[in-house]
Amino acid sequence: xxxxxxxxxxxxxxxxxxxxxxxxLTNRQDLASYSYDASFGIYYPEIVIQPNTTQExxxxxxxxxxxxIPVYPRGQATSLSGxxxxxxxxIVLDLSKMDKTLDIIPEDLVxxxxxxVLTENIHKEAEKVGLMYPPDPxxxxxxxxxxxxxxxxxxxxxxxxxxxxDYVLGLEVVTPKGEIIQTGGRTVKNVTGYDLTKLIIGSExxxxxxxxxxxxxxPKPVTTGTAMAVFDEIIASGEAISKVLTSGICPxxxxxxxxxxxxxxxxxxxxxxxxxxxAIVLIEVDGHxxxxxxxxxxxxxxxxxxxxxxxxxxxxxxxxxxxxKARKLVSPAITRIKPTKISEDxxxxxxxxxxxxxxxxxxxxxxxxDLVVFGHAGDGNLHPNIxxxxxxxxxxxxxxxxxxxxxxxxxxxGGTLSGEHGIGTMKAPxxxxxxxxxxxxxxxxxxxxxxxxxxxxxxxxxxYPGQRFVLEG
Amino acid sequence: xRKLIDLLPYEETIQCVQCGYCLPACPTYLTMGTETHSxxxxxxxxxxxxxxxxxxxxxxxxxxxxxxxxxxETACPSGVQYGKILEGAxxxxxxxxxxxISNIKKTAQDALFMKLFPNSQKWTTIADLLWLYQTxxxxxxxHKGNLTKVLPENLSVFEGxxxxxxxPLARRKRPxxxxxxxxxxxxxxxxxxxxxxxxxxxxxxxxxxxxxxSRAGCEVHxxxxxxxxxxxxxxAGRKDDSVxxxxxxxxxxxxxxVDFIVNNAGGCGALLIEYDHLLAEQGDEWTNRxxxxxxxxxxxxxxxxxxxxxxxxxxxxxxxxxxSCHMTNVQKVTEEPVALLKQIPGIVYKEMxxxxxxxxxxxxxxxxxxxESMEVLDEKMIMAKKxxxxxxxxxxxxxxxxxxxxxxxxxxxxxVRVVHLVELLAAAAxxxx
Ligand SMILES: Cc1cc2nc3c(=O)[nH]c(=O)nc-3n(C[C@H](O)[C@H](O)[C@H](O)COP(=O)(O)OP(=O)(O)OC[C@H]3O[C@@H](n4cnc5c(N)ncnc54)[C@H](O)[C@@H]3O)c2cc1C
Ligand code: SF4
Ligand code: SF4
Numbered sequence: 001x002x003x004x005x006x007x008x009x010x011x012x013x014x015x016x017x018x019x020x021x022x023x024x025l026t027n028r029q030d031l032a033s034y035s036y037d038a039s040f041g042i043y044y045p046e047i048v049i050q051p052n053t054t055q056e057x058x059x060x061x062x063x064x065x066x067x068x069i070p071v072y073p074r075g076q077a078t079s080l081s082g083x084x085x086x087x088x089x090x091i092v093l094d095l096s097k098m099d100k101t102l103d104i105i106p107e108d109l110v111x112x113x114x115x116x117v118l119t120e121n122i123h124k125e126a127e128k129v130g131l132m133y134p135p136d137p138x139x140x141x142x143x144x145x146x147x148x149x150x151x152x153x154x155x156x157x158x159x160x161x162x163x164x165x166d167y168v169l170g171l172e173v174v175t176p177k178g179e180i181i182q183t184g185g186r187t188v189k190n191v192t193g194y195d196l197t198k199l200i201i202g203s204e205x206x207x208x209x210x211x212x213x214x215x216x217x218x219p220k221p222v223t224t225g226t227a228m229a230v231f232d233e234i235i236a237s238g239e240a241i242s243k244v245l246t247s248g249i250c251p252x253x254x255x256x257x258x259x260x261x262x263x264x265x266x267x268x269x270x271x272x273x274x275x276x277x278x279a280i281v282l283i284e285v286d287g288h289x290x291x292x293x294x295x296x297x298x299x300x301x302x303x304x305x306x307x308x309x310x311x312x313x314x315x316x317x318x319x320x321x322x323x324x325k326a327r328k329l330v331s332p333a334i335t336r337i338k339p340t341k342i343s344e345d346x347x348x349x350x351x352x353x354x355x356x357x358x359x360x361x362x363x364x365x366x367x368x369x370d371l372v373v374f375g376h377a378g379d380g381n382l383h384p385n386i387x388x389x390x391x392x393x394x395x396x397x398x399x400x401x402x403x404x405x406x407x408x409x410x411x412x413x414g415g416t417l418s419g420e421h422g423i424g425t426m427k428a429p430x431x432x433x434x435x436x437x438x439x440x441x442x443x444x445x446x447x448x449x450x451x452x453x454x455x456x457x458x459x460x461x462x463x464y465p466g467q468r469f470v471l472e473g
Numbered sequence: 474x475r476k477l478i479d480l481l482p483y484e485e486t487i488q489c490v491q492c493g494y495c496l497p498a499c500p501t502y503l504t505m506g507t508e509t510h511s512x513x514x515x516x517x518x519x520x521x522x523x524x525x526x527x528x529x530x531x532x533x534x535x536x537x538x539x540x541x542x543x544x545x546e547t548a549c550p551s552g553v554q555y556g557k558i559l560e561g562a563x564x565x566x567x568x569x570x571x572x573x574i575s576n577i578k579k580t581a582q583d584a585l586f587m588k589l590f591p592n593s594q595k596w597t598t599i600a601d602l603l604w605l606y607q608t609x610x611x612x613x614x615x616h617k618g619n620l621t622k623v624l625p626e627n628l629s630v631f632e633g634x635x636x637x638x639x640x641p642l643a644r645r646k647r648p649x650x651x652x653x654x655x656x657x658x659x660x661x662x663x664x665x666x667x668x669x670x671x672x673x674x675x676x677x678x679x680x681x682x683x684x685x686x687s688r689a690g691c692e693v694h695x696x697x698x699x700x701x702x703x704x705x706x707x708x709a710g711r712k713d714d715s716v717x718x719x720x721x722x723x724x725x726x727x728x729x730x731v732d733f734i735v736n737n738a739g740g741c742g743a744l745l746i747e748y749d750h751l752l753a754e755q756g757d758e759w760t761n762r763x764x765x766x767x768x769x770x771x772x773x774x775x776x777x778x779x780x781x782x783x784x785x786x787x788x789x790x791x792x793x794x795x796x797s798c799h800m801t802n803v804q805k806v807t808e809e810p811v812a813l814l815k816q817i818p819g820i821v822y823k824e825m826x827x828x829x830x831x832x833x834x835x836x837x838x839x840x841x842x843x844x845e846s847m848e849v850l851d852e853k854m855i856m857a858k859k860x861x862x863x864x865x866x867x868x869x870x871x872x873x874x875x876x877x878x879x880x881x882x883x884x885x886x887x888x889v890r891v892v893h894l895v896e897l898l899a900a901a902a903x904x905x906x
Contacts, residue, residue, distance in 0.1 A: 025507060028527065028531055029509050029518060029532075029535055030507060030508075032517065032518060032526075032531075033507065033509040033511075033514040033517065033518065036491055036517060037491065038490065038491045038493060050506070076496060077493065077508070078492060094507075094508075139492070139494075141494070142492075142493045142494055142496055142497060143493075267552075268550050268552060269550075329550045331492070332490060332492045332494055332549070332550035332551045333550045333551065333552075335488065335490045335551040335552075336552050339487050339488050339490070340487075340490075341490050391487075
């Protein structure tokens with residue numbers, strides 16, 4: 001079905017809904033500036049709207065539904081899967097300006113936020129009162145909580161504490177028809193009816209727009225300690241990870257970086273990482289100081305047994321901070337090698353990590369590509385990243401083939417296409433690889449009943465017939 | 474002739490992976506609130522123009538409203554060279570405009586940039602006139618008659634923050650050599666870079682700088698023939714002009730054998746240490762001469778710190794420091810000024826929140842884009858006020874005026890003093906006014 005274009009009549013109606021014309025962007029420079037995210041593809045919206053209130057969101061969506069105009073929710077466009085791209089034109093709703101509410105209610109261990117609040121600001125405010133909001137995507141300093149909820153983002157602490165969906169008690173959502181609904185509530189236990197909260201989280205903005213969230217906080221662990229284990233063979237590091245995880249210790253973070261990543265970070269900001277190592281694993285434990293100390297000693301022992309050539313324990317808080325900052329910088333820093341980055345987040349069961357490393361090595365050699373690996377090794381969520389140059393058409397063909405093969409390997413090992421970045425446009429063509437039965441159809445049924453006119457973030461998750469994976473633009 | 478589009482630094486733009494890590498660092502993204510006025514947005518627009526999807530004039534507004542503070546460059550983990558992208562875009566915009574601009578307007582602009590800025594004689598005349606205006610009672614007359622209100626707001630507000638300039642006589646009597654005090658053999662032999670605006674409006678601070686350096690054990694030479702650094706030209710897209718000025722300065726400073734060429738203005742210093750980039754297309758000989766110049770270029774805080782200048786007179790006040798963006802993001806001089814301040818007895822040093830954010834001065838941005846500049850300044854003042862500081866320290870003349878304006882806007886003239894780092898260090902070193 002064809003969508004209605006935004007003509008003079010629609011523009012007039014939108015102006016009635018958003019009185020402040022500065023929050024309706026229509027000139028060419030502005031449209032070009034909302035045409036991308038951190039992945040691939042350029043799609044111009046017809047208008048960008050910056051709502052301030054739930055009411056404004058609701059009224060815009062009602063209008064869009066009535067006139068059949070696509071609506072694309074957007075946080076800060078750090079999506080690595082094409083989530084906010086306005087592939088059918090229409091309206092981009094920039095929710096990053098709804099960043100005014102960030103209330104911490106210490107006695108309930110709850111935070112109430114509007115969708116534009118930056119993840120890192122929730123971390124900071126919670127910590128001020130001795131609490132913690134555990135989900136910690138590397139992009140926390142830039143990403144919005146709305147984007148995190150829509151993508152069900154995770155980070156290093158996912159290993160021990162889980163991901164975004166594990167910390168949401170309730171949501172306020174504007175449905176594709178423009179109604180405002182409340183899901184869940186303010187209590188940890190809640191089994192009243194279907195769990196719509198969990199349905200919305202990770203739905204990538206295809207089922208509605210999140211305009212408020214009630215988040216669960218936990219007491220902040222007393223202290224943390226960090227060890228860096230150095231390996232001259234990446235596969236041995238995989239074994240170390242499995243060994244630590246079956247030793248009775250539950251680290252709060254366990255992250256791997258291969259040689260190329262180490263080098264790239266050191267080039268940006270020297271952090272004292274061993275540039276000659278084949279891989280390093282950063283391990284953080286948290287809890288009572290004496291437990292932290294004992295566990296770090298035990299981890300050191302285990303890593304040495306499986307062949308770590310060196311294990312260093314950070315001596316001070318600032319040493320620790322340097323190491324974790326280095327980890328956060330990996331993803332953007334690797335583009336120092338080549339400018340085009342294709343980030344994957346295929347995830348495998350933990351025990352299959354060494355095997356996945358082997359397969360990635362084979363793929364790298366077969367296609368002769370700069371394929372680097374880092375990621376949340378502890379929970380099997382690896383980030384194989386290919387850096388290439390998109391002007392080199394022949395190389396990009398090889399990248400496309402290699403990406404397909406990475407997915408095959410992950411699924412073959414019992415894993416999944418995406419651990420945290422979402423499907424968006426980038427992985428839609430591979431959905432049938434993971435879902436062989438009617439699973440995708442069941443999902444589509446849900447989508448159709450929530451959004452019968454298909455105006456809410458259309459073009460995402462579900463592949464259109466015959467859609468192939470191509471990297472362009 | 475090279476096509477305008479080829480002036481756009483395409484190679485640099487494709488280094489950007491659009492991760493957005495630079496967004497929180499950008500003052501104009503904070504105040505203007507659209508991606509169009511963010512570093513990621515600006516880089517993308519330049520890229521699209523280079524690919525032919527947008528025209529050069531489409532770039533004008535977003536590029537002109539960029540402060541050029543280069544905080545995004547420091548924040549970028551991918552090593553995107555925003556400075557190059559910005560200057561390239563400005564050059565293309567400038568050339569595109571001059572093809573269309575009327576001749577009269579062009580002559581006026583050319584005169585401003587190539588006759589006024591590089592000409593120390595003219596600046597001296599201006600300074601003399603300003604001195605006359607301030608001391609003759611004329612200023613009072615002007616105020617009474619509301620004469621200054623006749624000027625547009627963006628010019629008249631600056632009248633209130635202008636420093637008292639040095640008298641013509643004192644100015645002309647300034648020596649050209651300051652021998653090292655208290656040491657038999659100078660620790661360093663240095664040449665002082667006076668800067669054009671700095672020397673006209675803030676001669677007093679220049680003078681104190683020279684005396685401080687000599688106190689610290691340096692032999693200080695002041696070469697008369699030096700000229701404007703060329704930063705304002707480069708920021709206006711007039712690259713050819715800044716190249717001319719750079720060559721002149723390199724030549725002049727080659728005339729004397731010194732260990733360092735010292736400046737006290739963050740903005741000038743930033744261009745001086747990029748002379749090698751600026752002259753990169755001028756052939757090997759110039760590049761090598763520029764490299765030698767760059768190697769010797771230092772901010773005054775680096776030398777004073779290195780020479781362990783003695784700071785023993787107490788200054789009993791709470792002090793905060795508004796960094797010069799160009800000193801932080803281009804020269805990467807961040808620790809020495811703070812270390813020096815902390816050495817002064819009696820000082821309570823308080824860091825602002827978001828200390829690296831620009832104050833909105835940015836060359837002549839605050840005059841040309843007054844409204845946008847004041848929005849940035851207001852954000853800055855919120856953070857400055859939170860420190861309860863009674864002295865705000867700066868390291869660049871533009872920042873000094875802008876922060877004074879901020880204090881004036883907040884009605885804090887009675888409570889808060891804005892100074893150049895050198896003024897405070899001079900007081901602590903016991904150098905009189
Ligand atoms: C360098 C880098 C590192 C990263 N590291 C991680 C990581 O460690 N872990 C991780 O999980 N991700 C990571 N990401 C991916 C990305 O940061 C996350 O997906 C993040 O949650 C996106 O937030 P955003 O505000 O940028 O949202 P956007 O990118 O703007 O949008 C993402 C999706 O959410 C939808 N959306 C946005 N706001 C709303 C709303 N209010 N209601 C409904 N839908 C909405 C959009 O339509 C889109 O589908 C990384 C990205 C980069 C560039
Ligand atoms: S300039 Fe750097 S930090 Fe900013 S979006 Fe581009 S790559 Fe990321
Ligand atoms: S130079 Fe400053 S104002 Fe310009 S884009 Fe970078 S951070 Fe923003």
